[in-house]
Amino acid sequence: MVFIRQVIESFIFAWQALKSNILRTTLSLLGVTVGIFAIVAVFTIVDSLEKNVKESLKEIGDRVVYVQKWPWGFGGEYAWWKYFRWPEPNYNEFRFLADKLENAEAVAVLDARGSIDFKHGSNNGKGSVWGITQDYNKISEIEIESGRYFTPLETNTSKNVTIIGAKVADWLFPGQDPLGQVIKIAGNKFTVIGLQKRKGSSMLEFNGKADEKCYIPYGAFAKYFSSGRMNVDIAVKGFERDHGLQELEAEITGLMRSKRALKPRDENNFSINRPDAAAKAIDGMFAVLTLAGWIIGSFSILVGGFGIANIMFVSVRERTNLIGIQKSLGAKNYFILLQFLFEAIMLSLVGGLVGVLLVYLITLIPLGEFQLVMKAGNIILGLGVSSLIGMLSGLIPAMMASRMDPVVAIRAK
Template sequence: MRKLLSILWNSFRMALQELKVNKLRTFLSLFGITIGIFCIIGVLATVHSLESKVQSDVQSLGSNSIYIDKWEYSGGPDYPWWKFVNRPVPKYDEVKMIREKSGLAEYICYFNSVNTNVQAGNSQLNNVSIDGVSEEFNKIQTIDIGYGRYLNESEFLRGNPVCIIGYENADQLFGNAQKAVGQSVMFDKKKFDIIGVIAKQGSSMIGGYDYDHSIIVSYRSFASMYNVNSNNTQPYIMVKGKDNIPSTAMVDELEGIMRQIRKLSPTDEDNFALNDINVFSQQVSGFFGTVNIGGWAIAGLSLIVGAFGVANIMFVTVRERTSQIGLKKAIGAKSGTILTEFLLESAFLCIIGGVIGLFLVWVLATILSGVLPFPIAIAGNIVILAFTICVILGILSGIIPASIAAKMNPVVAIRSK
């Protein structure tokens, strides 16, 4: 153990000495390693952070949930909107029918919304989303209440004129979000008392629910003010499956139930869409997997260039230390020890290049985190992966020069100086 630590220390010291004595040569040779590690960590950290944000936004739509709508959410340039525009919209009464017929659904909720102007005293906000929801909405969606409380069962049943308001709306209307609780807002000539403020959510990467700029009321309050089947509203039904129920099974069951509710014959096409949130999550993972492959390809080219640079350093180092190698072998150093020292020195040089690359990524991540709508985090497993690559690359780069050094004849080596 003591001998191993001595070899490690000597190798590390020689790597630092090489860097100190031949600064420019070593830096240029390690530059490829630095750029390669910078690319690997930078791409993986950015993609991982972005994927985590997008997946979080997707999951905020409701994990293991199916959205019943007239529209399919797949989108794309060839989206046949004409095929869906004349479909009937989901209705509130269908929620009860689905609950009676489904054996796989845990929670079912109706959602509808309109955009309108909202007033509070002398303040006014334009184009605010007013969302009418049924009782189990907060069982499917994650609604964090920052101040006050959520709607209770009695308010849902009676359709009381109360609401919960998004953080940004509350802050803009009352100057301080906390002050909004107990105040009132008016929209479309009806007054609503504010019983709660939704905790600040931040922007979404997928255009999902923007709770910061919304107002949530009960379905019955919403239906008393608006035509829920109008083209000006956006109704759909959310169905959350029971634990350990595959979303594919949910889709199959709901398709049969909706066809039965809509009284469709076996030859009729579906006049509804079943949008599986899990499919979106899988598509996101596939997309970011492709991006990661591109990042690895770019980084791989830099690492290959860096490996040749390190190999070049080691060949020069072996030539410069030929007499020293001969002296070591003459006083009893084994070939394996010489081989190990040079391999470790090569690995340490790569690690130094990797540390520089890691530092550059940390600087870039700090800057971008203040600009982008999501923080860039450098995960520990990514750092471990990068240093593992450095060690492997260092060993591969130094194995030929180290083998040459290990096989030297001590007498010839000493006389070569």
């Protein structure tokens, strides 16, 4: 109980010392403020970017591989000029994979066109139209706010039906229910059967903004927008039991080579692209940005730490007589040590709080569709680092003060 009371008294002494030197206290914490601001600001920006990008990547599916002509990465396995000679995947190959694949949960086709005119009465807009097959909603979930998804009959018979985005509904049906209404997509009539949930903009837009898309059955898309060309992107979703999708990728490779009659010594003439590879590349980029934040912030914190240590040495010198009086009245060494240690920690912690507050104020600035979000983890990190810097900066001065001889300290001028 006595120990706790002395700790509290040490804390009060430290607080009074800081209050008595407001200007010096303010100047001392600036370095820590700048350092914590740099670290927390970079972490907040990186976390917000990462969240936005990964939410955008959800659109291309989870546990999904894409069979395409071009690889997503630069260079790829072969020299770049070889890719030009490769054929595009086509609808017949999609049907072949859909019938033969045993390690696939779903197989779908998608193709898209941008800058397409939408019209209803005197209202119009311009967005993208996507042609998809029945299982596409298993590859990438199409969230329906009202209405429904395509039926197998509508997909198989290439019905002129569509699921429209929230922005398209705003353009064509302001204040109205679009379900059951007929719209014109590039001059062709389609009946609206579904309305997608509003998603807003994201960092990565795949063939147009999410709210400006219209989905239609692939057969209708091929009829109106492909001009007889049956080249497609084939999306294949694997089972959860297939870790790394190794079995799925191997089976796709074997079937595609068989379908294209490739000989054992022939190179593959198709690419199997994996969204998780893109996610790993993005993680690596954000790791570099995080490291840069630590480096930038560390220099400022280092300067701030030296500043606090210098001020604490000055404070010990100024209060030498007081230390002698306290020790002559029976104050223990740890009581003196805690006074100066608490003072250094409080000084650094206030600097950290100011830095975190500045970052929070920045998150309140409207940045359009991109939103900065400060995580609790970043706040704890900032305050934790500032407390640690305060402890390290004040430890040596506090130990010097606690070890003073009371007689020598009282005589000091």
